[in-house]
Amino acid sequence: MQVQLIRAFGAPDVFEAAEIDTPRPGPGQLLVRQIAASVNPVDTKLRTAGPAIAPELPAVLGCDVAGVVEAVGDGVRCFAPGDAVYGCAAGVRGHGGAYGEYVAVDAAFMAFKPDALDWRETAALPLVTITAWEALVDRTRVAPGDHVLIHGGAGGVGHIAVQLARAQGARVATTISSAAKADIARRMGADETINYREESVDDYVERLTGGRGFDVVFDATGGSDIATSFAGARVNGQVATIVSQYTADLTPMHTKSLTLHTIFMLTSMLNGVHPQHHGEILAKAAGLAAADQLRPMLDERRFTLGDVAAAHAHLEAGAAVGKIVIDIGEEAKTL
Structure with a gap:
């Protein structure tokens, strides 16, 4: 699969296009085909700050996941292939990142995609x-x-x-x-x-x-x-x-x-404490979106998987107005 990879910590230009093996979902995990991801300030800090909570190098970053379940690991009962899902379940120590075509994530962190939101809006929400x-x-x-x-x-x-x-x-x-x-x-x-x-x-x-x-x-x-x-x-x-x-x-x-x-919401992912609560929050957020009480604002600039470095630079320059989204699947690129 295609990913944006870092081999060292530093400025946005450390990202490089690479091809790596598509992961397989382990017990309790989902393999998600990524349709969109987002860029958060913590993603830029993970890129620059070094190994304290970042994945081991070489690493794929990106915390927010939005896509379609391709396969499920042993013990997963609440999701099935073909389900549209979203969550903040990637991009830190012990977890693969969202800046790629596929990502394996713990099912407990995930929820069904809000019907009221498109894919790009969905990717902007989790973290x-x-x-x-x-x-x-x-x-x-x-x-x-x-x-x-x-x-x-x-x-x-x-x-x-x-x-x-x-x-x-x-x-x-x-x-x-x-x-x-x-x-x-x-x-x-x-x-x-x-x-x-x-x-x-x-x-x-x-x-x-x-x-x-x-x-x-x-x-x-x-x-x-x-x-x-x-x-x-x-x-x-x-x-x-x-x-x-x-x-x-x-x-x-x-x-x-x-x-x-x-408040440091990554604590749960880093320590494996009450992961299901994140899924519960996102399920309730989907209900608020359906009631027209919750909708993210998106930055007008568009970025694809090959533009992750530019997206990080855009956020760090303070130029974004709204959440920055990375369009990965065709479903996002055509919105």
């Missing part, structure tokens, strides 16, 4: 949806009437988080950096937008909450400023973040008695 779901549904348990602040509501995780919070019945505010991104956030369902370059945390907390603070704050930016999240939360509130690999002063968290949740 970002599971991340936002773990933050807002599993950990902070957003409930109807909660006032939720999402940092980065026009970003990859953020625009999904806005929709999930709305689906939970919350009132949603989000930080953005421009009028164009404010428009995106509103289209996703945000009730209130905040240009963080023009308005301080104290000012928007006063304007939107009367000084009380938000019930839940979700930092979906991947940045390194947890302080603004602490400042935005109410006393006894909750904060969730997708990046906590830096030194920060936790005093404001202590003085407000806040609860802090760190």
Whole structure:
């Protein structure tokens, strides 16, 4: 099969076209013919960061899988050849990657493709949806009437988080950096937008909450400023973040008695802990898509399997508006 392979860690130009043996599904696995994949910030970090959680070199990267089941391994009962499936089940240590024509994945991580979405939209969903779901549904348990602040509501995780919070019945505010991104956030369902370059945390907390603070704050930016999240939360509130690999002063968290949740959705794949929950999340996400409550926004640029290096460079340049999708099968290329 054709793949995009890396033999060393580094810049996007480390990708090279290669032909390798098509994998066979082991016990509990599916062999999926890939129709589309996506590019996430973690994919670029895996490409550059080295062997900590990346596959052993030479490696095929790519976490998000969307395709058709070609074969099933021993013990698989919930899927059969011909099923359309999707999931975040690839591209890290111990798992083959999605940047190829086929990939063998653990069935527990997978769900049936949402009927309401096309293949390209389906490929954009898994990693970002599971991340936002773990933050807002599993950990902070957003409930109807909660006032939720999402940092980065026009970003990859953020625009999904806005929709999930709305689906939970919350009132949603989000930080953005421009009028164009404010428009995106509103289209996703945000009730209130905040240009963080023009308005301080104290000012928007006063304007939107009367000084009380938000019930839940979700930092979906991947940045390194947890302080603004602490400042935005109410006393006894909750904060969730997708990046906590830096030194920060936790005093404001202590003085407000806040609860802090760190979200790293790849933990389950790396450690084999509760993999079936990811499949359950994606099955529920398909239901939200059917109810017109969840739909990813796609970047307008198109990339094929031979363009993976350009797709990574496009994301790292900050030029993407919406999720970047890799068209692999003809079903995606003709959309």
